[in-house]
Amino acid sequence: MTDSLPPGPRTPVLLQTLANWSRPTSFIERARARYGRRFTVRMLGQPPMVMVSDPEEIKQVLTAPPDVLHPGEGAFILEPVVGPNSVILLDEDPHLRQRKLLLPAFHGERMQALYGLMEELTRKELESWPTGEEVELHPRFQRLTLEIILRAVFGLERGAQLAELRALLTELLTFSENPLSLLPPLPGVLARVGPPARMRKVGERVDELIYELIDERRAAPEEGADVLALLLSARDEDGNPMSPQELRDELVTALVAGHETTASQLAWTFVALARAPRVQARLRAEIDALAKPGAAGAGEDYLNATITEAMRLHPVIPNAEPRHVKQPFEAGGVTYPPGVTIFVSAYLVHHDPDVYPEPYAFRPERFLESGPGTYTWLPFGGGRRRCLGAAFAQQEMRIVVREMLTRYEVSALRGGGERTRRRSITFSPARGARVMLTARAAAASDAQAREARALAAAA
Ligand code: HEM
Numbered sequence: 001m002t003d004s005l006p007p008g009p010r011t012p013v014l015l016q017t018l019a020n021w022s023r024p025t026s027f028i029e030r031a032r033a034r035y036g037r038r039f040t041v042r043m044l045g046q047p048p049m050v051m052v053s054d055p056e057e058i059k060q061v062l063t064a065p066p067d068v069l070h071p072g073e074g075a076f077i078l079e080p081v082v083g084p085n086s087v088i089l090l091d092e093d094p095h096l097r098q099r100k101l102l103l104p105a106f107h108g109e110r111m112q113a114l115y116g117l118m119e120e121l122t123r124k125e126l127e128s129w130p131t132g133e134e135v136e137l138h139p140r141f142q143r144l145t146l147e148i149i150l151r152a153v154f155g156l157e158r159g160a161q162l163a164e165l166r167a168l169l170t171e172l173l174t175f176s177e178n179p180l181s182l183l184p185p186l187p188g189v190l191a192r193v194g195p196p197a198r199m200r201k202v203g204e205r206v207d208e209l210i211y212e213l214i215d216e217r218r219a220a221p222e223e224g225a226d227v228l229a230l231l232l233s234a235r236d237e238d239g240n241p242m243s244p245q246e247l248r249d250e251l252v253t254a255l256v257a258g259h260e261t262t263a264s265q266l267a268w269t270f271v272a273l274a275r276a277p278r279v280q281a282r283l284r285a286e287i288d289a290l291a292k293p294g295a296a297g298a299g300e301d302y303l304n305a306t307i308t309e310a311m312r313l314h315p316v317i318p319n320a321e322p323r324h325v326k327q328p329f330e331a332g333g334v335t336y337p338p339g340v341t342i343f344v345s346a347y348l349v350h351h352d353p354d355v356y357p358e359p360y361a362f363r364p365e366r367f368l369e370s371g372p373g374t375y376t377w378l379p380f381g382g383g384r385r386r387c388l389g390a391a392f393a394q395q396e397m398r399i400v401v402r403e404m405l406t407r408y409e410v411s412a413l414r415g416g417g418e419r420t421r422r423r424s425i426t427f428s429p430a431r432g433a434r435v436m437l438t439a440r441a442a443a444a445s446d447a448q449a450r451e452a453r454a455l456a457a458a459a
Helices: 013-022 024-035 055-062 076-082 092-106 108-126 137-154 163-176 188-192 194-219 227-233 244-274 277-289 301-313 346-350 390-407 440-458
Strands: 038-041 049-052 134-136 323-325 329-331 334-336 341-344 408-412 420-423 426-429 434-439
Touching (some): 013 024, 024 038, 024 049, 024 346, 024 420, 055 329, 055 341, 076 244, 092 108, 108 137, 134 137, 137 163, 137 390, 194 244, 227 244, 244 408, 301 390, 390 408
Parallel strands (some): 049 341
Antiparallel strands (some): 038 049, 420 426
């Protein structure tokens, strides 16, 4: 069945699996250099995986009928965490039904309601960040994005009640960085020992806490802007509410999908900004000129372009959900048989010099004149599976970047950039986005002192 698939690396499956785990970006870039924009890779225990990165073919894949390609099945690896009812895992009509129920909770107007919360939590978190020494930004962003998603999901006033959940989710996140987390459940005695067993316990306790929160809110419904309030009031076409299991699965999905992704994306954004003082200066000029900082999105063209460019340069989810072929499917002149999986590679199209000249340069200006293209800018995937939290994440990133640059100059440390490290399903900076923060007032007085010294020397 696979003879007709596009050619790809011929190294043994084990070596391809290891290379894809340890050097994910160079592995696919080498394959593209050799085989072109479309190639087949093979991983241990997986069906053949075809990577596509030509915009026209990407369009064909992302707009294929729901009964021909199954992204939900392709995301099976997430099931032990998110649960079988999660929108991420569904296909065809069940997917559509669940997505319709969720859409209102992530709609643009809802984001306005969450703006103040995101801003307040960001400001509070930034109060304690050290200046004048090396800091690792990624774990700090993880703490912040977890807090934001927890409060956005369960309610603004529940900070203290969420303490145990916060601690358990942090533990789960640490485990997800371990390759063991990607193994299927272990058999027999192995299932009762070591980190996987501990994680199962943690997962069970997380579930208990979430069901408690759901029961509490069902017993005493509250009006609120939080995701849980909206999901509790959601009704499908027949007037049915979501079951507790569906609610649990969607809440965990939002927590998992919305937390580490945003933290890694922010970390990469600051890795790039630290090396781009000119971009920082232009951003600060725009931030300072904003009359009303609370006016979401207005007058933030360069900030938007900067985030769009950071997501192009460093997409933290390097490809959309894998699409399982269910019926023969044709794209780019190749017919794919059922059983194959198609990966739309955001990373490769984002680094294609014919699509983005000088693809490795960090240049927000490229998005000032024309916005991102539907099939050439894919950090949130696309088609009917496009990320439900895109507006949420982009708003959060705008606020964090703005608040950071209002307070600090961010500079790179000696020793160059950061390599990519795979953390479960996200790509993040290998050294945790290490930078130096300088309080802006101090940076300004340093600059004045330098200017004064230069003037004195000239005199
Ligand atoms: C920078 C942050 C984020 C990135 C890079 C990201 C990326 C993605 C990607 C690539 C997909 C797969 C789309 C496809 O296969 O076409 C996805 C799906 C999804 N994301 Fe996000 N995401 C982010 C933040 C969030 C947030 C904050 C939430 C929720 C609060 C969220 C909820 C979801 C959900 C529910 C899906 C499944 C949609 C479906 O299958 O219909 N994501 N995301």
